[in-house]
Amino acid sequence: MKMIDGRAVAEELKNVLKQQVQEYEKNSGRVPHLAAILVGNHPASQAYVGNKVRACEQVGFRSTLIRLPETVSEEELLLEIEKLNADPEVDGFIVQLPLPAHISEVNVTLQIDYRKDVDGFHPVNFGRMAQGLPCFLPATPYGITMLLDRYHISTGGKHVVVLGRSNIVGTPISLLLSRKGMDATVTLTHSRTKNLDEYLSKADILIVAIGIPNFVNERMVKEGAVVIDVGINRVPDPKDDQKSILVGDVDYHEVKDKCSYITPVPGGVGPMTVMGLLMNTFKAATRQIYP
Numbered sequence: 001m002k003m004i005d006g007r008a009v010a011e012e013l014k015n016v017l018k019q020q021v022q023e024y025e026k027n028s029g030r031v032p033h034l035a036a037i038l039v040g041n042h043p044a045s046q047a048y049v050g051n052k053v054r055a056c057e058q059v060g061f062r063s064t065l066i067r068l069p070e071t072v073s074e075e076e077l078l079l080e081i082e083k084l085n086a087d088p089e090v091d092g093f094i095v096q097l098p099l100p101a102h103i104s105e106v107n108v109t110l111q112i113d114y115r116k117d118v119d120g121f122h123p124v125n126f127g128r129m130a131q132g133l134p135c136f137l138p139a140t141p142y143g144i145t146m147l148l149d150r151y152h153i154s155t156g157g158k159h160v161v162v163l164g165r166s167n168i169v170g171t172p173i174s175l176l177l178s179r180k181g182m183d184a185t186v187t188l189t190h191s192r193t194k195n196l197d198e199y200l201s202k203a204d205i206l207i208v209a210i211g212i213p214n215f216v217n218e219r220m221v222k223e224g225a226v227v228i229d230v231g232i233n234r235v236p237d238p239k240d241d242q243k244s245i246l247v248g249d250v251d252y253h254e255v256k257d258k259c260s261y262i263t264p265v266p267g268g269v270g271p272m273t274v275m276g277l278l279m280n281t282f283k284a285a286t287r288q289i290y291p
């Protein structure tokens with residue numbers, strides 16, 4: 001088994017991006033600018049947004065964090081989005097999900113100008129991705145493709161099985177990998193799939209984004225498979241019940257000796273999601289997708 005070190009790959013890519021930012025600053029007199037809206041005090045979301053802001057600092061981007069209270073109305077949030085849409089100083093922005101139950105994620109996503117949608121969640125970007133047109137790719141699927149590329153893991157003709165059909169991971173990665181150029185044969189499975197184990201155990205490349213701690217065990221994985229674990233779950237530490245630890249959707253210790261490659265949690269896909277966001281923001285600033 002070879003561990004896929006997402007943290008190390010993200011560091012390498014950040015160093016390359018940092019050089020590109022310096023070049024861009026020399027030519028334009030400004031640096032790329034990412035804004036993030038964080039609603040409420042969701043602990044995981046605060047940590048994720050903190051990572052994104054820190055990553056901006058590392059590569060020389062400007063960043064703006066807009067914090068709104070849990071009680072903010074949908075209307076007020078939509079107005080904040082309008083301000084960012086209209087602000088020529090902001091190249092791209094994200095609204096961290098999940099949102100409180102009284103706010104519609106669909107309405108929020110639709111309000112974002114697709115030319116600044118560096119999360120790639122707007123239906124214009126999603127549709128363009130599905131048709132193989134230039135677009136902002138969703139950050140996690142984008143990060144996964146960069147990881148596979150860095151480890152020379154080809155997808156052409158491979159059987160990729162995706163577990164989980166969310167709008168931000170499972171559905172887009174299944175479309176992306178079946179596109180021309182990636183050329184995988186993709187099976188998209190989910191919580192209602194019958195005989196799930198049979199599908200999972202046929203995967204050459206297994207991508208798991210189901211949100212259930214340690215769900216995938218050794219019996220579900222084919223000998224020599226590549227396992228990409230997107231899950232980030234906080235669970236009680238079995239060694240100390242006062243503490244908690246992060247685990248993936250894959251039981252790493254059970255599966256690691258059966259597969260050829262595996263991503264750890266933390267330090268696998270997570271840092272690459274942040275990298276995907278940085279790459280999209282650079283593309284927004286340099287008008288690479290929408291001139």
Ligand code: GUN
Pocket residue numbers: 094095096097098119139140168273
């Ligand atoms: N919540 C979990 N993942 C993401 C992400 O990639 N972007 C945003 N905006 N929210 C998330």
